[in-house]
Amino acid sequence: MEAIFRKAIEEDAPAVLSLFKRAVLHMNENGINQWDEIYPTAELLLEDIKNGQLYVLTEEGKICSAIVLNEMQDPEYLEISWKCRGPFAVIHRLCVDPDIQSRGIGRRTVLQAEISLAGQGYKSIRLDAFPQNPKALKLYEGLGYLRMGNVTFRKGTFYVYEKELLKEFPLQTKIGIIGGGQLGKMMILEAKKMGFYTAILDPEPKCPAHSIADKHIQAAFDDKEAIRRLAEETDVLTYEFEHIDSEILIRLESEGKKIYPTAKSLMVIQNKLSQKNVLKEAGLPVPDFMEVREKSDIKNAARLWGYPLVLKTCTGGYDGKGNALILCHEEINDAFKQLGSGSLPLMVEKFVGFDMEISVLACRGIDGQVCVYPVAANTHKDNILIKTIAPAPVSKSTAENARALAGRVMEVFEGVGMFCVEMFAAKDGGVFINEVAPRPHNSGHYTIEACVTSQFEQHIRAVAGLPFGDVALIRPAVMMNILGSGVSRGKAIVLGAGEALKIKGAMLHIYGKEICAPKRKMGHLTVTAETPELAEKLAEAATRIISIVSASEGGK
Numbered sequence: 001m002e003a004i005f006r007k008a009i010e011e012d013a014p015a016v017l018s019l020f021k022r023a024v025l026h027m028n029e030n031g032i033n034q035w036d037e038i039y040p041t042a043e044l045l046l047e048d049i050k051n052g053q054l055y056v057l058t059e060e061g062k063i064c065s066a067i068v069l070n071e072m073q074d075p076e077y078l079e080i081s082w083k084c085r086g087p088f089a090v091i092h093r094l095c096v097d098p099d100i101q102s103r104g105i106g107r108r109t110v111l112q113a114e115i116s117l118a119g120q121g122y123k124s125i126r127l128d129a130f131p132q133n134p135k136a137l138k139l140y141e142g143l144g145y146l147r148m149g150n151v152t153f154r155k156g157t158f159y160v161y162e163k164e165l166l167k168e169f170p171l172q173t174k175i176g177i178i179g180g181g182q183l184g185k186m187m188i189l190e191a192k193k194m195g196f197y198t199a200i201l202d203p204e205p206k207c208p209a210h211s212i213a214d215k216h217i218q219a220a221f222d223d224k225e226a227i228r229r230l231a232e233e234t235d236v237l238t239y240e241f242e243h244i245d246s247e248i249l250i251r252l253e254s255e256g257k258k259i260y261p262t263a264k265s266l267m268v269i270q271n272k273l274s275q276k277n278v279l280k281e282a283g284l285p286v287p288d289f290m291e292v293r294e295k296s297d298i299k300n301a302a303r304l305w306g307y308p309l310v311l312k313t314c315t316g317g318y319d320g321k322g323n324a325l326i327l328c329h330e331e332i333n334d335a336f337k338q339l340g341s342g343s344l345p346l347m348v349e350k351f352v353g354f355d356m357e358i359s360v361l362a363c364r365g366i367d368g369q370v371c372v373y374p375v376a377a378n379t380h381k382d383n384i385l386i387k388t389i390a391p392a393p394v395s396k397s398t399a400e401n402a403r404a405l406a407g408r409v410m411e412v413f414e415g416v417g418m419f420c421v422e423m424f425a426a427k428d429g430g431v432f433i434n435e436v437a438p439r440p441h442n443s444g445h446y447t448i449e450a451c452v453t454s455q456f457e458q459h460i461r462a463v464a465g466l467p468f469g470d471v472a473l474i475r476p477a478v479m480m481n482i483l484g485s486g487v488s489r490g491k492a493i494v495l496g497a498g499e500a501l502k503i504k505g506a507m508l509h510i511y512g513k514e515i516c517a518p519k520r521k522m523g524h525l526t527v528t529a530e531t532p533e534l535a536e537k538l539a540e541a542a543t544r545i546i547s548i549v550s551a552s553e554g555g556k
Helices: 010-030 042-050 098-103 105-119 134-142 182-193 224-233 246-254 263-269 272-281 295-305 329-338 396-413 455-463 532-545
Strands: 003-007 054-059 062-071 088-096 124-129 146-153 156-164 174-178 197-201 215-217 236-239 289-292 309-313 323-326 346-350 354-364 370-381 384-390 417-426 431-437 477-483 490-495 506-510 521-528 547-550
Touching: 003 105, 010 042, 010 054, 010 062, 010 088, 010 098, 042 054, 054 105, 062 105, 088 105, 105 124, 105 134, 124 134, 134 156, 174 182, 174 224, 182 197, 182 455, 197 224, 215 224, 224 246, 236 455, 246 263, 263 272, 263 396, 272 289, 272 346, 272 396, 272 431, 289 295, 295 309, 295 329, 295 346, 323 329, 354 396, 354 431, 354 455, 370 396, 384 532, 396 417, 396 431, 417 455, 477 532, 477 547, 506 532, 521 532
Parallel strands: 088 124, 174 197, 174 236, 197 215
Antiparallel strands: 003 054, 054 062, 062 088, 124 156, 146 156, 289 346, 309 323, 309 346, 354 370, 354 417, 370 384, 384 477, 417 431, 477 521, 490 547, 506 521
């Protein structure tokens, strides 16, 4: 028989009152009546109906059960510490027709109540149960409610139970993303496949993710109040880049907001010196490094390790910004000046003689499970990623070592969500960790076409508490970044797309950035093929055809 769960109306009051009276009589006969004599009365039932708090489950028009749902207001409840996060709702006075209790009506009623409350935006439920009513205790515990403590009413001591709705209905999680660039856009594209609500924070009114986000809070990335607003309007926060204010995220986390990857891991990772210290203390292989407080520290590093050296800003650098290669003593002054002459925190690293730059994507779930993607090889030009090949042409032992290191990094930072571990495959066969990014990464774009589950879908699954998807590589792939061409800034125009897409296996991604600038990441192109060599050949051919330029240059 079809069951309907709905709000009660005034016409239901006589039938509900009769239901309660029969249920009370039944409980009295069994010594388990937990209700005060003052309830229910016709007046109180009508008040609950008027306030929209009384719900009924019906079968073929007959009321089988009733339940009261409202906001958590009881002071006795407030005195018990909360494990879950609000806003909270309370289930009161579940009443089931005693003649049909054996048909699971009570369980169905509670489940329908949970669905209704989740749809109204409640995150958690509390309810109480009479210890002398073993059927009720078994019902709630069987539905995943956790006993949090006791409360005392006129009828005696009651057990108080709690349940987090988001764990039961993960697809109703509202996801907030700090950043509306291409990474945020690709996260949302995957989130929308599963029906998630998404909101972004980005200062640009027409950022790449603007057109597909459910909500766009237009504000600066360092606007603490705007970040707080995003956190309050969503269930979980994530981010598409790490150069944001970790202090406000730590504060929000302490208030019970869910932030993945955690604010604690972000704070460590966004400072390259602290990141390297944590990795070194964990026994993970990293290039030799030291803090630079003055120019003489660079000279000391040269005496210890020789040249070349890599001078880095500890914070804020990306796509080649914040790095300076020092080949000899005479280049120290220029490198030091280039990176702010000590006005920014600096570090220096021993240059690793490597055969290949590689990266490994890894994802950690809320439950601590970790999955690791295949090893990819990367090519950079002017410190900007140009090409990624998957799988990387490395030995089996190197690939196994790299993937194992990525898994250990996830445990060190206790991250939740996608991380990218950039590494050097050294000439002597060793593998060194270069940097860690706590987010989906440019070198992982190939996973969209080449893996069963892309890095973006995996990230959404992780932060929403869903099981991982398969990370297997379906076909070899090569991803080529499409950078802004020409010498001027201006409105972006895409040239050659039609011809490029004639190449077999070519998949084009244009990010939708309005302004093109030289060397700005404007899109990427991925080709899958039977072999990495063929994929590389086709991808390079397609990339030579397509270009993105400013309108002033493209219109000539």
